Amino acid sequence: MMAASRFNARLLALPFGLRFALRDLLGDPRGFGIFIACIVIGVAAISGVSGLSRSLGEGLAREGRTILGGDASFSMVARSFPPEQRAWFAARGRLSEISLMRAMARRDDGEAALVEIKAVDPDSYPAFGAVALDPALPLAEALAEKDGAFGIVVDPILLARLDVKLGAPLMIGNARVAPRARLDSEPDKLAGGVGFGPRVMMSRAALAATGLETPGAVVRHVTRVTLNGDVSDEAVKDFTKAAGAAFPQAGWETRTRDAVSPQFSRNLERFTQMLTLVALTALVAGGAGVANAVQAFVERKRMQFAVLKALGATGSRVFAIALAQVMAAAAFAILLGLAVGALIPWASAGALRAIAELPITAALDARGAGLGALYGLLVTLIFSLVPLGRAHKIPVAALLRDDPRSIGLARYRIGAALAAAALAGLVMLSSSDIKLGAYYVVAAGAAFALLRGAAWLTMRVARALPRPRDARLRLALANIWRPRSLTPALVVSIGLTQTLLIALALVEGAIHNELARADAGEIPNFFFIDVPKTQTQAFGDFLAEAASGAKIEHVPMMRGRIIEVKGVPVEKITVADDAKWALEGDRGVTFSASVPANSQLVAGDWWPADYDGPPLVSLEQRIAEGLGLALGDEIRVNVLGRETVAKITSLRKVDWRSYGINFVMVFSPNTFAKAPYMELFTIAYGAPTVAARDAIDARLARETAKRFPMIVSVRVKEALAAVDKIAGQLAFAARAAAGLAIVTAILALASAVASGQRARLHDAVVLKTLGATRGWLAVAYGLEFGLVGLVASAIALAAGTGAAWAMVTLLMKIDFAFPVGVVAATTVATLAITVGLGLAGTWRVLSRRPGPELREL
Structure with missing residues (x-):
């Protein structure tokens, strides 16, 4: 009781409009479930992707010494480090040297496989972390020369590829080697980049015995330095600068522990941005659900708004009350989305460490959370201002008799347009790749305008068509163009989602097609x-x-x-x-x-x-x-x-x-x-x-x-397969993000159907009184949803194909492919989901008895 009294006291201290809005919202929160779900999913995805990226970045920074194998590394190709350079390094820190190259491992019968050699000094490698072997042996023992063969530790894939067991002799170059253990993990694997063959680790003496280090051979020699004394980031930078000054013509590549793999970090940044844009697409796709929910809210509150106006409230006061309720619901949804997004790095950390061997340190990302909140707020404003504006200028009498006319909505359309411009600007400002951000803004704007234009044209065409003899088709066409039709909401939500799915499918298909070109001998x-x-x-x-x-x-x-x-x-x-x-x-x-x-x-x-x-x-x-x-x-x-x-x-x-x-x-x-x-x-x-x-x-x-x-x-096919595997993993992440867009689109469809329940109930009652059966009405509604879904699918097919073509040919520089089966399956599935959701949403209408409903009309 005391807590309730304190709450009421605080509530009374608020301005009247806000106080009325909060009391009304707390007393009747119906209709905001889908609204909140759409915002939560989008905000959680955006903030979660950003948090995951930061967690991985912090993990790389924290494990930088282990991944790099020291504080700084210097590498040269086809040349060993001269004694004077090694001496200069050794005077300033502890050295760990490795050599990397590709070679062929072969059995006695000539069967061979490409391998990625890492030659190390077991006494100094690894400088940090540990090598995991199976069976568990000391690295020096596993790599030692015994019985006329140098020991090696190998990726288990090599044993399977050559069909050999541990201990079986192999030849690499001129050296006889024997795999003594399976290589389960190496602490500096990430610093080595992508390999096209399984890893083989051997001693530097074994590499010398192979005879592979001939003049001009592609051997990368890496010297890693763990500094003595001061090991701060500034000291590491000063050390690399001093090294460059001491040997200005060395021609080596330098890396430090805070930038272990610049290419990986850059690719991570780009991929994070791509996933963020996909998540933003999910949020925008859910915007139709927001608009439908707000429209249903205005419809449900129309009598209250009429009473407030009759009692002297201005249109601005009514609009402010309604906006306050919507923004309060949005604030709750954004906070809930941020909470869910904050959990994503912790939920994903274990899987990423186990599957991808990535050093992730779960952490919160304030910047990502702020972006997610701003995106959620702007999407709410874009899709709610116009529906809320309908209650501003409409007279009391029009509200009481359910007049659907839109009066004086120009200012609200301008407000929504300004919010959309702010959203586009935010995408550009927060983008690490401005060009990609600009492409997204242009593509999203064009797709949205195209879909809205297609919806408008569909309604016009449906109205202009001759009246068909079949009454069910006639009803379906009328529902497509009638006032407060579901057509715009359905076309936008279906079209945006299907455009995204088709684009992803075509991009992935083009990548797979590169592998198929290898099979075709092209x-x-x-x-x-x-x-x-x-x-x-x-x-x-x-x-x-x-x-x-x-x-x-x-x-x-x-x-x-x-x-x-x-x-x-x-x-x-x-x-x-x-x-x-x-x-x-x-x-x-x-x-x-x-x-x-x-x-x-x-x-x-x-x-x-x-x-x-x-x-x-x-x-x-x-x-x-x-x-x-x-x-x-x-x-x-x-x-x-x-x-x-x-x-x-x-x-x-x-x-x-x-x-x-x-x-x-x-x-x-x-x-x-x-x-x-x-x-x-x-x-x-x-x-x-x-x-x-x-x-x-x-x-x-x-x-x-x-x-x-x-x-x-x-073998080019195997190299492409390695790239294809990585692309498949990235595509899986993109499909997971796209799955969120599907969920929000389904919610938007459900909210669209729900927002039209009152008009459909009226039609169903009248038609049932005239003898229509539930099956007859189901066919009519199925035709309506099917026709609208077909239009949205056709537009999405064109937009998705165009977007995929631009990405594949202009950005990725590979051949474009059009997998008809995948695209057809996506289109058919979308149509089935649209019709199924539409009928499921109207089933409550179809099951109503006309008698009780007629008494309430």
Whole structure:
């Protein structure tokens, strides 16, 4: 009693409008269930995705030392660290050195598999964390040389792929090795990036015995330093700066514990934004549910509003009371959504650690929660201002006789438009990739306008059509265009959700189609890496004999990186987002006397075949534009530890989708003709069936491993499968977020049907009195929902296809595919759900007896 008295006292202290609104809402909260559910789902998804991203980011920061293997790491390709550099590092901290490369592991019968080698010093590796082995052995014991074979620990996938057991001898290069244990986990796995083969860990002595470290071979040597004394973030930064100053021409790639994998962090940021936009789509799709719920609320309160106006309340006072109730419900929903979203990182942390081996530290994200709350507030205003405005200017008499006319709604439409503009601005301001945010705003606005226009056109067409003879179809068409029709709400909620689903299905289908291209022989079957230039002729003859009629290409390949652009270090220039990848570590470089295959010259001239002047270079067009380069500009590159300045004489458009031999940088032949380089080969051939092609692949890999044990065979199909697996995991996350949009769309449909119950009840009672049966009415309503759903599906098909085409061809640069079966299944399922929900929502109307209802009309 005392608590109630205190509550009433506080309530009395509020202004009259707010006090009336809260009393009315607390006394009769009916009709806000779907409204609250739509807001809760959207806000929870947005704040939860942001919280999950921050939790992963904090986990990476907290475990940075363990993941990186030290406070800082320095890596070089095809070159070992000179003694003076190692001595400089050792004077300032504890060293842990590893070497990474790809190779072929083979059985005695020649069966081979691509592996990712990590050569370590068991005495210093790992510097932090622990390697988990099965059976549990000390790492030094597992990697020791015994009985004429070096020990290795392997990913269990390799044992299955080669059908061998622990202890069975294998060959890697010229060294005999024996797997002594399964590698369950390695603390620095994330820092190594994506691998195309199973991990093999061996000692550095074993790697030396393989003979794979030949001049020009693609071996990445990494030195990790754990600092002595001060280990603060500032000290780490000072250390890396001092290292760069001490060895300005070292050409190494530097990473620190707070930026273990810049590419991973950037991709995480982009993927988080994508999921946030999908979650926002779910919130916007639920906006139709908000609008329907508010419309039903105004309908239910119309008598109260009429009484208030009759007693002298102004239209503004009535609007304020109604808005206060809606915003109070929205505030409750937003708080509930934030609470649910805050739990998502904790609920997901265990699964992400176990499945993806990601170092996640569950944490709250105030910024994400604030964005979620603002998004929820703006969506509420966008979809509730116009329905609430209907109670402002309508006269008391019109309210009492249920006049559906909209009078004086211009100011409320302007208010909703301003809220929509604020939402678009917030999306842009909070976006890590402004271009992606802009694409979303434009696409969402266009889709919404298209769907609203389609709804309006559908109503006009339905009204203009000749009256059909079938009374059920006649009733269905009338319901489509009648005042307060469900058509706009249904078309928007169905269309937005189906557009999202179709776009996701088509993007995922395009990714899978890239793997299918490998089966069809449209792209190379194999890349052969680290072919010594002394064996170029012999290996080319072998391939021609092994696969008669195959298309064989080969070019020289080295590894290098751009370090200066027009005399400015790359760390100090502004780079376009789509060109940053070209500066991430070492890239493949080559030289050629003619324009390479799969390239088209778009600017400048190619050098003469016998050119022997200063170094010249041809750049890929988009990379050049992203770096702000033009013909005549100079770049400085570090290749194999030597710096070279080259002038840009041409720009090329590269067909990356060919999966052939392509390079960002192609130099004039005289630039690196005497450098120690390897040859890169590709081979492409067809076969009548996939099984026949797989058989050729297996035989070619086996024979290559037997006759050329130093050459690495990368089967393109397997590489694409690795990428496809990652894409599938990302697509699963996107589908989960899209599932929220489906839920909110279903809620919106339910609220739309509920908002039209009163008009349908009137129709059903009259028609039943005239002899209509429940089945007759069900068919009529089914036709109505089916026709509206068909229109929404057609618009969604066009919009979703267009959005997917733009993403696939313009952003992802892969071929567009249209899986008819998936799209058809999505469309049919949407129609079935629409009709099913519509009939389920009207079942209560269909079951009413006409007698009692007629007495209340």
